[in-house]
Amino acid sequence: MIEVVSIKNEKTAATRPVVHMWSAKYDHVDGQALVTTRVAESCKDANFSAITYRAGGWSSLISSLGGYIKFWALVINTRPDVIYLVCSRSFLGFVRDIPILILAFSGYRVVAHAHGSDLKDLFRKKLIGPVARFLYKKCEIILPSTHLVSEVKRVGVSKVHVCENFHNTTVSRHFDEAKGTLHVLWNSNVIASKGVREVVQACELARGQGVDLHLTILGKVIGDHEASEEEMARWLSSIQESGWISVLGSVSRSKAQDFLTSSDVVALPSRYKSECQPLALIDAMSAALEIIIVDTPALRSTVGDYPAMVSGAAPSSICSALLKILEDRCMRQSLLQEAAQRSKVRFSPERFDSEIDAIFCDRSIDKNYSEGVE
Structure with a gap:
């Protein structure tokens, strides 16, 4: 057509x-x-x-x-x-x-x-x-x-x-110093090489160490060279009954923006071959969220001077970044807010x-x- x-x-x-x-x-x-x-x-x-x-x-x-x-x-x-x-x-x-x-x-x-x-x-x-x-x-x-x-x-x-x-909303995270639960958001397509399975495993490790954590997964299931669409769909189905993971699928942009206001962390340890400048990271930076990435030229260039956590790709390394965020979450707020203002201008x-x-x-x-x- x-x-x-x-x-x-x-x-x-x-x-x-x-x-x-x-x-x-x-x-x-x-x-x-x-x-x-x-x-x-x-x-x-x-x-x-x-x-x-x-x-x-x-x-x-x-x-x-x-x-x-x-x-x-x-x-x-x-x-x-x-x-x-x-x-x-x-x-x-x-x-x-x-x-x-x-x-x-x-x-x-x-x-x-x-x-x-x-x-x-x-x-x-x-x-x-x-x-x-x-x-x-x-x-x-x-x-x-x-x-x-x-x-x-x-x-x-x-x-x-x-x-x-560019970033075209004015969403900001509502940080509550007294809030105990760490809210982690996956806000990208559910593709194996983007690292979504490693994020889930990392969150499981953190919970095993006593962290009160909830993970929300947004995005469409797509296959790649690491796992087919059918394999990823079966994997998603297998984790939905965990009680601490919300799998919501593809949502509207406005709905995805709403989740930024109540989240603490956006994780994207992506090795996806065509990753360039993920909208998930631009949104997270503009909303002053904590970010976890792996050290690739595409992701490093995207975050620029934003104080993102750079981890290894293994679940244990991502878990360590989550624990560090939890430990420093209060004293990093002014740093994140200042970086968010720069990101809003940049994007x-x-x-x-x-x-x-x-x-x-x-x-x-x-x-x-x-x-x-x-």
Whole structure:
């Protein structure tokens, strides 16, 4: 199903860039969809058109044919200043993006927005990698994290931009010094390589040492190379009767925000291959929660100077971080609140809108991202 959306503001048509977007549908709740929605809304003062498709298997390529015709006709008839591509990093997704990427060879300015860490993996693939590197060299790429810059620049793309994601609520945690229970929140998709099983085991270890702890698990069950969707669903079912774990599945963003106000810790010891800038961590930082991560470039770059707990990936190491949080929970509150204020500025929607606007208008951003975090 192809959808075409057009927005035009006659008063600013002469001064604002003409932007045509090619994207998977963004009518659901995940980080990429939220960012794409924000970009579309921030372009309402420009001449903006979007053609979206429903992602899927090989059959989705056939269903996208009509979209390609509409998009190319739109480009030829209105000659945009920017072709904004919400690019895919998978093999099939890359094949779907090829008819858009090749427009850069006809003199169009193609700006591809990558929402995961695995674009560099696409460039490394033996068969498709050289083709991907060749096509992307003519494009500009927006990355959400500095840690990706060095490797993407090595491909030789025309320009690399960094535009971090945003936090769009004003939720703050209600800290109660007298509260005994430690409330731990899992606020990401339930994927084995994100470390959710290790978090549960760590919480079990902490409870075994006398900690009064409750764990809430939010998120959709998804399979990966470590465990299939069916395996993860069975595992979730096996822990639901524990009495101290609440498994609530995928919830609305507003509902997930509500859980931040009553939680103490967000744990995300993720080794997920496409982890880039998790929304769960941005939300947790803005709400002044304790955070537990493992030491990966993606997670370290996301937390920045926020005083997160960095642990090993083993349950025993995560448990040690939980015990440390419990021991220091009162004296760390002012530190967390100060860090939260910095995070709100860093991840503000206004900052995001300003940087996207600067990219589309081809203005420089006052940042130096020539080197990423290694």
